[in-house]
Amino acid sequence: MLQLPKKLQPKQPLASPEESYEYCRQVTAKYSKTFYLGTLLMPKEKRSAIWAIYVWCRRTDELVDGPQAKLTTPETLDLWEQQLESVFAGQPIDDPDVALVDTLQRFPMDIQPFRDMIAGQRMDLYRNRYETFEELNLYCYRVAGTVGLMSSAVLGIDETYLNAPWYHHSVYIPEEEAVALGIANQLTNILRDVGEDRSRNRIYLPLEDLARFNYTEEDLFNGVIDDRWYNLMQFQIDRARQYYEDAERGIKALNPDGRWPVWSALMLYQGILDVIIKNNYDVFNRRAFVPTPNKMLYLPVAWLRAQVL
Incomplete structure (x- = not known):
């Protein structure tokens, strides 16, 4: 013991x-x-x-x-x-x-x-700053990509998918896709919580990206919303969406009883990005969330994707 x-x-x-x-x-x-x-x-x-x-x-x-x-x-x-x-x-x-x-x-x-x-x-x-996305990506894996790996053990893999002829000689477990979903969720959290994090003197947006768009830490702490901020945020949103897209490819390998909830969770969380855009990228004064009635609208679409994708 x-x-x-x-x-x-x-x-x-x-x-x-x-x-x-x-x-x-x-x-x-x-x-x-x-x-x-x-x-x-x-x-x-x-x-x-x-x-x-x-x-x-x-x-x-x-x-x-x-x-x-x-x-x-x-x-x-x-x-x-x-x-x-x-x-x-x-x-x-x-x-x-x-x-x-x-x-x-x-x-x-x-x-x-x-x-x-x-x-x-x-x-x-x-740490309260990340110079590069490579550094941030490691952090996102550790605090969120890991959740994808933990959850995969519970959701399970579809044995009929594993036994398909094209996977006869190698077992396919969607670990990379599970990690990608966790990272996508964490990047979404980071974008949603920019205002909250600045109150704790934390900036998770890579500093190299701020420099790319000529947006400074001082601008961020002052909550400046202008064309530089729009472009910086859209760049981050596009990156997060790429991770969601990468994650989608692994859902078909899950046990059938896990596909609908994973599709639903992915779409619901990705919906936060749409709300950020709808809020004119104002994450300093408005917290982005998907209203409950809108959440209900995602479920049938997620169910359909779970059946055919």
Whole structure:
């Protein structure tokens, strides 16, 4: 059995798996309404597993971006990684861990994407600027592309697709496409949250891109919206859309019960980019979100794509 430091002794008594999954459902529904809507299209066992993964990812993110983030140190993340190792060893430390331990038993997955996500939070501890897109892309992989890999283990691959003659000699698992979807979502988050991030002295837009359009950090902090900003934002939106397009190619390899929710989540999240444009690229004073009635309109289109693409 894994030996844990005193700071990581399991809480007693722990929640039951049912209680833990319900907690994860509530957290997902509260903090990620668009994502939650997509999960409701999944079979019960799979959506519960996705909620458990989401809550672990949210807790990881809040170590750096949450209410107590000022207290987070490298040692905090070291302890969190040790807690992760405990979970993968089947030893939950607190109530949300119970659901994740159960999920890992039902859907075995690699620990590395989880470790990579923690590495992404380490980047946020000491970085608030990214010079190049290459640097930002690594960050996006760690904090979001990893989610695609975690989710793929739950969604599963269509065995009939794998057994097709053209894949007879090599097993196709859409890992690159799963990562692309995570990166696309994170780039969308970055564009939506420019105004919020500047209040924390963070600029995630690559500085090389600001320079490309002759737009300065001072302009950003002053919320300047002009032709330079329009062009810079459209450049970023086009990049994000390319990642969404790359991700689409992998959906057909998923189990049939996973295609509709993934198409729905992709289209719903990509819709945020359309709202940014509709808001005249004003992400300083207006938060871009897809209204609920509009979300409903995406679902039948996503269903159709899941059947034919």
